[in-house]
Amino acid sequence: MGQGLEKGSVRYSVQVVIIGGGATGVGILRDLSLRGISALLIEQGDLAHGTSSRFHGLLHSGARYAVKDPISAAECIQENAILKRIAPNCLVSTGGWFVQMPGDETDYVEAWLQGCQEANIPVREIPVQEALEQEPLLAKDVLRVFEVPDAAVDGFKLVWDNAKSARRHGGRYLTYHRVNEVLRDGERVAGVQGENLLTGEPFTVESLMVVNATGAWADRVAATAGASLDVVCDKGVLLAFNRRLFQRVINRLRSPGDGDIFVPHETITIFGTTSERVDTPLDHQPTDREVQRLLDVGETLLPGIAGKRLIRAFAGVRPLHREDRELTGASGEGEGREVSRTFALIDHEVEEGIKGFLSVVGGKFTTYRLMAEKASDWVAGKLGETAPCRTAEEPLLPALSERLRRKALALLPCAAAEKMLERLGQEAVAVLETIREDPGKGQLLCECEMVTVAEVEKAVADPDAHHLADVRRKTRLGMGTCQGAFCTYRALPLMWREGEKYDPLGRELIRFLNQRWKGIRPILWGEQLRETEFTRAIYAGLLDLQDKGTTTE
């Protein structure tokens, strides 16, 4: 993609630079690309490595916000319906329940039902007896149960599918590229400059506009252009259990608080979350105290929760836009206005006279597409482009043919075939062809998440994969119960075949194990402690690997 070296710096030229490869950033990339506007996205790590994957993976119905935040509630239910249409392979329509427990405020239920009705969120009450039959682990003293259209969403998949769709329409992205500075040319922004973190090379992008979609990093990035933003970093801790404890999303029916959401994903369940101000987006290590607090609170919905097998704890850092700046409700005409209370578009021209620079802050994963639409409307308006937004109608991936599905089912176990099709879509064709030619590559390399050798081989060879962790985000390798005990070893020969693309394998492997370990440490007890002993026996004992001070990321 480089357009020639100049003074040792790789240069790119494009209409719009988007900084940040989370859901919002790739959403904008796709939106602009579909409108025919040339855009380049710059991400300092891998796509979706930050907050967009460090959440519970709940596609809100909006019911959680029905009482306190009717605008969010209405946005969520609209986006919920849109995403179910355009991204069916990224989510599972599990449905969700709101569950009232003894001691939860009773008048809240009425206000909530009222709020849901106003926001057009369909609600159906489930008789308690029936609810307990369907979810036998739910606390027996539950008082009332209501069903809403919540769903489980795979953050990695959704972000990557956006990126791939954008690429099909001419959008480009660079991962492991860090922006050091937003460049100015007088009153206008002129592009960005930074460093390719894989090679150490500097790069420069010339552009007419810069969109800052860096989430919890937004204030730091804005500051490089001399702009200011008030972003608060808010850490949310989550726990992953090794199985599906519930078949649907379970929410506590009360004012939103800590530890009141369970979301089933594939073979696991994610439970969260907490809320705590932190100083930096890098502070995403869960503490023992936070984990214990979650378990204490979770006991109400799921009795015996502390005895269930945990596989890891992790945390994301939410970027909250400080509301005391009172941007809310600014004039509907002004471009610096906040489009809703859920997220803010900050036009730095209106705020501080810097032209062509927009920051997108706040918001939630469920409404990423809406944020992207609004941001793209702003960009298009500035550029005088009139093509309308198409992201609400255009599916992320083309529909799969029945023939492809049949071929997958003929070659692989049903569950493995379906999961692979969800992950890869049309790209499954190449993987299936590999398996047909060499049935050995249909072996499950990752037995927890049922990922074949052929699929991992493809992910490892993908030009976007630079570390084993990148492969994990695309394939779910290492994310199941064994947390990498078997699959890390099995991915080695595939990486080895890629030659120098990866760091020396011992180092790559130790880095990966150390990353997995970070999430295991806060829940190091019970079966996962046994698993740890086993994994250490394999890597330190059997394979005799030694960690000679490899840094963790």
Added chain:
Amino acid sequence: MWDGLVIGGGIAGLMAGIRAQERGKRVLIVSVGTGSLAFASGVLDFGRVELLRQEEKHPYVLLGETAEKAFSYFLQCCPSHHGVWGRTGMALTPLGTLRAADLLPEGLDASPLTHANRIVLVVPEGLKDFFPEVVKANLQKQFISSTIQLKRLRIEEFVDWQAVGKPIPDTVYAKFWCSEQGRETLKNLIGEMTRKMVSDSETLVFPGLHVAACPEVEKILAQAPLPVVEMTSFPPSAAGQVLYDRLRGRFKALGGELLIGSGVERVEVESGQARRAIVKSKGKEISFTAKAFVLATGGFFGRGIVASSTEVRETVFGLPLYVPPEWSESSFLGAQPYAYTGVEVDHSLRPCDPVTGKVLLENVFVVGRMLAHWDPWVGHCGGGVSLTSGFLAGGLL
């Protein structure tokens, strides 16, 4: 009344049982499972005993002097293992790198590789968790002046497995080589290699063979004009299983009794002496009285110690444990504090109160991974501590 009741039938428990039985004692081993040997490679590490003895409270501080005796005793019990005290051998890891090894199953000694001009790596098709290209590259890196060649082996027996993409586990291959058809294939292969031999310093590297599992295969190899070096395998491993079977067989041959599948629920204690073990089997409680007991329940992995989010507990006697103030460290493969959790003991392996140092039970001996203050994956001494403590306990019953 048994002379000794050993709780836990892994390597340490079996060792204790064998030695006591050999001393003419009547021993019963009660075990929930079959230990963790089948997950391990069959290679046993003693580590640097003298160096480890300098670590405060490492089990070798108490056991170190006996380690050599235990080493020799094990070789008597398991003649299919090899090793020389004080001279560390080497074995190939599943990745084809060399690792130090103190006691090696027959066939795993990798030393012939050091003076081989040509190394032929046998690639049994479809062998699970075996990556020939990586192994070849690693061998080349370590034996720079040798020529490394791959010899692919297509086995008729497994054609159906491969057609459906099913990998063939190490343990299945081991059984095949021991079969009549497998032995014939092996003879032909060795004949072919011999005919093609270009120099007299050739060595075969042969994963998944497991000569230790089969005397007939051993005979074939003994007549081969070139050395055959096996590789340790990714779990589960046939070599580990063979070691387990040997030790168990030895214990039974000496007249020992084994009860596998039901664990000891609890042990009744009277005035500082353990008296009766209660075992739950087929829905009924059975009790066994014994003069002395060995606690060989395998630490965290064996569930002899169980940790929850709020407590750490020894599961049979409820013994107080040494629990480190910090629980984990950031480097996964580095020393992990949690691993040092265990029972503190006196010089006779009797459990002590970690605070007062007072002996808590007069006739209970604690062995193997139940002992406090060691991390086998850092000290590389898992086999040594287990065998030595088991050996000592067997002498005390």
